[in-house]
């Protein structure tokens with residue numbers, strides 16, 4: 001009787017793991033995800049452009065998140081709320097670059113990880129997270145929480161499949177991010 005290989009048996013060298021390798025290279029502890037209660041996020045493979053942000057950089061989202069964002073922004077506009085996309089998809093490599101630049105400017109890794117997720121753990125990798133601002137206003141500040149636009153999102157974003165990921169006092173050790181919304185609806 002021929003020998004059968006156990007299903008799931010692994011052979012050869014371990015599969016490449018960009019998130020693990022990037023974290024190790026930046027001095028991020030290997031138990032980071034576990035300690036923070038953060039999941040590894042899958043990098044999006046299908047992306048669609050939603051146009052430039054106020055700085056002129058092209059923003060991309062996963063197609064279903066892009067469609068939901070368009071619906072939500074139009075509905076907000078209909079209620080007199082002008083919303084603008086500041087940031088969308090970000091690769092694991094880009095996340096590493098951001099952290100490397102902060103390290104180079106002298107910030108400690110613990111400090112950096114309060115405002116930036118470790119490579120592999122950012123919802124922006126999935127193409128479903130979007131940072132939202134108001135045209136002409138300073139973006140990505142806690143002050144966004146005091147605007148009518150945020151209050152509109154707070155009441156209505158759920159209806160479009162978006163959820164605030166990092167509320168005040170979130171258990172992930174990440175600062176309050178009233179601007180960061182992630183699309184969770186099934187497609």
Ligand SMILES: [Zn+2]
Nearest residue numbers: 129130131180
């Ligand atoms: Zn964000």
